[in-house]
Amino acid sequence: MIHKSPVTEEVERETGTGTDLWSVIISPSIWALHFLACYIAAAIYCEKLGRDAPLDSVRMLVIVVTVLALGGIFWSGIRLWRVHDRSLTNNDFEYEHNTPEERHRFLSHVALMLSVLSAIAVIYVAIPMLYLETCR
Amino acid sequence: MTDKRAETEQLARVWDNPGGWRYLTNVNNSVVGLWYFAAAFAFMLFGGALALIIRMQLFVPESTLVTSEFYSQVFTLHGTVMMFLFAVPIFEAVAILILPGMLGARDLPFPRLSAFGFWCYLIGGVFVCGSIFFNSAPDSGWFMYPPLSTEQSGIGADIWLLGLSFIEVASIAAAVELIVGVLKCRAPGMHINLTPLYGWYVLVVGGMILFAFPPLIAGDILFELERLLDWPFFDVRRGGDPILWQHLFWIFGHPEVYIIFLPAIALLAMIVPTFAQREITGYSWIVLSALGTGFLSFGLWVHHMFTTGLPSVSLGFFSAASEAVAIPTGIQIFAFIATVMLGSVVRSVPMLFCLGALAIFIIGGLTGVMVAVAPFDFQVHDTYFVVAHLHYTLIGGMLFPVMAGVYYYYPLVMGKQLSRKLGIWAFWLMMIGFNTAFLPMHLSGMLGMPRRVFTYGAERGWTELNMISSVGAFIFAAGFLLLVWDCVRPKKHQEQVQRNVWNAGTLEWAARFGDSWGMRSIPRVTSRYPLWDDKDFLRKLDEGEGLLADAKEGRRETLVTSVLDAKPIHVLRVGEPGWLPMIAAAGLGAVFIFMTFKWWLPMALGGAVFLTAVLRWLWTGTAEIPEKQTKDVGDGLRLPLYVSGYKSTGWWAMFITMTGDLTAFLALVFGYFFFWTIHPQFPPAGVEGPGWFWPMVAGLLVLLTWGLTLAARSINGAGNSGMARLMLGASLVVTICSGLALAAGPWTTGLDPTSHSYPAIVWCLVLWVLAHLATGLVMQAYGLARLAYGKATPTHDADLWNITLYWHFTAFSGVLTALVIGGFPYLT
Numbered sequence: 001m002i003h004k005s006p007v008t009e010e011v012e013r014e015t016g017t018g019t020d021l022w023s024v025i026i027s028p029s030i031w032a033l034h035f036l037a038c039y040i041a042a043a044i045y046c047e048k049l050g051r052d053a054p055l056d057s058v059r060m061l062v063i064v065v066t067v068l069a070l071g072g073i074f075w076s077g078i079r080l081w082r083v084h085d086r087s088l089t090n091n092d093f094e095y096e097h098n099t100p101e102e103r104h105r106f107l108s109h110v111a112l113m114l115s116v117l118s119a120i121a122v123i124y125v126a127i128p129m130l131y132l133e134t135c136r
Numbered sequence: 137m138t139d140k141r142a143e144t145e146q147l148a149r150v151w152d153n154p155g156g157w158r159y160l161t162n163v164n165n166s167v168v169g170l171w172y173f174a175a176a177f178a179f180m181l182f183g184g185a186l187a188l189i190i191r192m193q194l195f196v197p198e199s200t201l202v203t204s205e206f207y208s209q210v211f212t213l214h215g216t217v218m219m220f221l222f223a224v225p226i227f228e229a230v231a232i233l234i235l236p237g238m239l240g241a242r243d244l245p246f247p248r249l250s251a252f253g254f255w256c257y258l259i260g261g262v263f264v265c266g267s268i269f270f271n272s273a274p275d276s277g278w279f280m281y282p283p284l285s286t287e288q289s290g291i292g293a294d295i296w297l298l299g300l301s302f303i304e305v306a307s308i309a310a311a312v313e314l315i316v317g318v319l320k321c322r323a324p325g326m327h328i329n330l331t332p333l334y335g336w337y338v339l340v341v342g343g344m345i346l347f348a349f350p351p352l353i354a355g356d357i358l359f360e361l362e363r364l365l366d367w368p369f370f371d372v373r374r375g376g377d378p379i380l381w382q383h384l385f386w387i388f389g390h391p392e393v394y395i396i397f398l399p400a401i402a403l404l405a406m407i408v409p410t411f412a413q414r415e416i417t418g419y420s421w422i423v424l425s426a427l428g429t430g431f432l433s434f435g436l437w438v439h440h441m442f443t444t445g446l447p448s449v450s451l452g453f454f455s456a457a458s459e460a461v462a463i464p465t466g467i468q469i470f471a472f473i474a475t476v477m478l479g480s481v482v483r484s485v486p487m488l489f490c491l492g493a494l495a496i497f498i499i500g501g502l503t504g505v506m507v508a509v510a511p512f513d514f515q516v517h518d519t520y521f522v523v524a525h526l527h528y529t530l531i532g533g534m535l536f537p538v539m540a541g542v543y544y545y546y547p548l549v550m551g552k553q554l555s556r557k558l559g560i561w562a563f564w565l566m567m568i569g570f571n572t573a574f575l576p577m578h579l580s581g582m583l584g585m586p587r588r589v590f591t592y593g594a595e596r597g598w599t600e601l602n603m604i605s606s607v608g609a610f611i612f613a614a615g616f617l618l619l620v621w622d623c624v625r626p627k628k629h630q631e632q633v634q635r636n637v638w639n640a641g642t643l644e645w646a647a648r649f650g651d652s653w654g655m656r657s658i659p660r661v662t663s664r665y666p667l668w669d670d671k672d673f674l675r676k677l678d679e680g681e682g683l684l685a686d687a688k689e690g691r692r693e694t695l696v697t698s699v700l701d702a703k704p705i706h707v708l709r710v711g712e713p714g715w716l717p718m719i720a721a722a723g724l725g726a727v728f729i730f731m732t733f734k735w736w737l738p739m740a741l742g743g744a745v746f747l748t749a750v751l752r753w754l755w756t757g758t759a760e761i762p763e764k765q766t767k768d769v770g771d772g773l774r775l776p777l778y779v780s781g782y783k784s785t786g787w788w789a790m791f792i793t794m795t796g797d798l799t800a801f802l803a804l805v806f807g808y809f810f811f812w813t814i815h816p817q818f819p820p821a822g823v824e825g826p827g828w829f830w831p832m833v834a835g836l837l838v839l840l841t842w843g844l845t846l847a848a849r850s851i852n853g854a855g856n857s858g859m860a861r862l863m864l865g866a867s868l869v870v871t872i873c874s875g876l877a878l879a880a881g882p883w884t885t886g887l888d889p890t891s892h893s894y895p896a897i898v899w900c901l902v903l904w905v906l907a908h909l910a911t912g913l914v915m916q917a918y919g920l921a922r923l924a925y926g927k928a929t930p931t932h933d934a935d936l937w938n939i940t941l942y943w944h945f946t947a948f949s950g951v952l953t954a955l956v957i958g959g960f961p962y963l964t
Binding site: 020021024025028029031032035038039042043044046047048051055095096097098099100102103105106107109110113114117118120121124125127128129131132135136 | 325326327328329330415419420421423424427428431432434435446447448449450451452453454455456457459460463464661662663664699700701813814
């Protein structure tokens with residue numbers, strides 16, 4: 001059922017303890033903050049300035065926040081990629097065994113792909129702002 | 137060999153479930169899980185009967201079978217029961233029942249908390265459901281929109297609010313239990329990448345509950361303050377806004393859909409590999425999709441509010457996020473389909489339900505993508521199209537997977553097999569009946585039939601579609617009843633199933649029917665499917681070659697391991713059977729139920745019972761100093777019997793509970809700023825309170841009492857218990873002063889909470905913090921008493937760690953409240 005891997009004993013990683021659960025949720029948390037920032041900024045702006053107000057300044061804000069969020073996710077992704085890439089064996093997509101090395105590789109993979117998903121979601125959320133003109 | 141037999145007998149004695157009257161004192165997960173399951177099913181049948189009344193009424197136009205008022209109660213209760221009393225609790229039930237086995241634990245870390253949650257749920261559920269027999273059930277829809285629900289005269293809204301707030305306690309209790317269970321109670325060697333997918337899903341859902349349920353609790357508080365004391369949070373005439381309720385409700389309500397869906401789909405992740413006879417495809421992809429869905433699901437709530445007149449840019453954000461969530465949801469579905477295609481499928485009833493679930497859910501998912509597009513939603517909002525959509529997602533995403541789970545796990549739990557023939561019949565009746573009932577609703581919705589109308593005119597052209605739906609509903613019900621009959625029919629003459637009857641690979645199937653201890657010994661796990669990969673696994677397990685194979689001290693124990701790599705770190709003594717969880721739940725139930733009727737004295741008595749029971753429970757059953765420091769668990773491993781701080785499960789439980797508590801507090805703060813957003817002038821002209829002075833004094837005093845508590849813990853840890861007692865004593869006084877100072881702000885400036893939403897929300901924040909200060913006071917006194925009676929010492933200080941942790945959160949809330957109510961008015 002399972003292929004035997006050469007790495008079955010516990011190997012100390014040169015990258016230290018590697019990925020933990022917190023780094024898995026960094027990117028989606030950035031998405032959540034970005035989402036809240038966009039929504040709250042636009043909601044307050046439109047409520048205070050009325051429905052005819054042009055969106056220009058809040059659009060700039062959303063673009064800036066989006067760039068920051070993507071930057072953050074990119075940073076988190078690069079960090080994970082480095083750790084992931086420095087895997088001690090060649091079978092990067094194998095993490096069915098009970099070694100810290102494979103646990104680590106697994107979490108890096110999950111975190112990395114979550115970064116991709118978060119980046120897509122950040123871009124999705126920013127799109128409406130590029131098309132709408134006023135608070136209507 | 138006799139030695140081993142003595143061990144087995146000892147284990148059996150320690151884990152023996154009490155019988156007779158004392159059966160009700162059980163706390164073991166296998167018993168409580170079963171109760172939970174049976175109760176959820178009973179409520180489900182009740183909700184289903186209500187649904188049939190709805191379909192009978194709508195069978196013909198101009199029907200007079202039930203009155204409009206009764207119909208409103210029926211659909212409200214149908215929605216409420218199915219969501220709050222079936223869909224969420226069934227997740228808790230299944231998780232409590234099978235999760236420990238899957239992780240290789242003897243029990244969950246807080247069995248008495250599970251039992252407490254169950255009793256809360258049962259009492260609250262019976263109360264809410266029973267109301268319909270007195271013609272006083274809630275009747276303004278399962279999401280209780282004000283002003284309809286605040287201004288109608290009936291008691292139904294209070295029953296809904298208080299009954300469900302009470303049940304939410306059970307959900308949060310379950311979340312605490314399950315998160316700690318998955319993170320800390322996995323068998324040694326079960327690294328996080330080997331955790332069964334069900335465990336991952338439970339972890340994600342537990343986390344979601346902590347951020348989704350508290351906003352509803354906050355909303356309930358505002359709502360009940362308006363109903364009970366006339367504080368105008370949702371009354372437009374006095375500066376309130378009904379939209380605030382919609383926000384708070386749906387911040388809960390949309391994640392809740394995924395809270396229901398994910399654990400059910402998690403069952404597919406366990407069942408599909410078994411019947412495909414291969415490991416799951418794309419394990420890591422499923423994990424990341426579950427996590428991604430969990431996060432994204434919090435960015436969808438406004439899509440229930442597309443027609444409330446919010447700015448289109450707000451709709452755009454939520455529409456985009458609603459489309460994005462289809463990506464991780466889709467990945468999970470594809471992974472399941474890929475597993476089926478790559479394996480050689482064994483035909484079976486659970487598999488039939490799995491495939492039916494996928495088919496139905498995909499239709500519901502596609503209509504979901506349709507209604508996520510705001511302009512389309514404008515057209516079908518509040519029509520039967522939405523009714524069809526939500527039933528396709530819930531029946532496909534929850535009910536069918538749970539039915540698959542029932543067929544799959546029945547032999548494990550009950551020791552007998554369900555009938556294959558009846559199962560196939562039940563499946564096809566349900567599948568055909570469901571689609572006959574709900575597919576036409578897409579059309580009746582498109583033709584303009586609104587939700588919740590108790591009848592319709594013949595000229596509308598909805599008659600035939602409604603007739604078809606009603607016939608389908610009864611076919612569906614017939615299928616369901618067949619399944620229920622199959623579960624409850626006597627099976628005395630049926631032979632007991634052999635162990636691991638489906639040839640599954642995961643750990644829960646290593647259990648033998650009838651063993652209340654879970655596993656003979658706690659195995660070391662080296663793969664995701666230990667029963668497939670290690671042919672010798674069961675023998676080793678049964679011969680007690682694993683860890684913790686005995687219970688020499690006569691105590692129920694389970695192993696606590698590290699979060700990522702599952703290294704054994706601690707032996708946890710878990711709760712024994714007892715009446716206290718039930719008494720505590722009854723006391724708390726009395727508080728909520730009597731509050732509905734405004735019977736203050738019985739309510740206070742209920743509160744006293746609750747407090748006494750909880751204190752006794754804590755005093756006698758937690759942070760007990762063991763008779764020896766370490767225990768030999770086998771394999772030459774000695775583990776501590778007592779740990780404190782973040783090494784202990786109790787600390788994590790407090791941390792998780794307080795995270796949920798903090799979310800509720802932040803939802804109230806959101807309410808404050810929401811009112812600021814909608815009012816051109818906030819605070820309103822002419823209102824002076826609460827001023828900056830008293831809030832500032834209160835904030836400083838809260839910091840002081842927090843500092844004293846923290847210092848007491850450190851000083852006690854350094855060996856000076858006497859000094860620590862002194863500091864805790866001082867902290868009691870400071871806590872009382874801080875509460876008085878906080879109340880002095882709005883009190884001395886004469887803020888009248890019934891006059892406007894501003895004073896109301898200020899008072900509400902103050903009340904929230906006061907309640908937390910009062911709880912903190914009890915805790916400080918408790919800590920003092922523990923030190924005084926030698927139940928806590930410099931080396932055994934878990935209580936003090938937990939109390940301090942509580943105070944970290946309370947100090948934060950107190951200071952933030954002081955800054956908001958005292959400082960923010962000066963900024964505007």
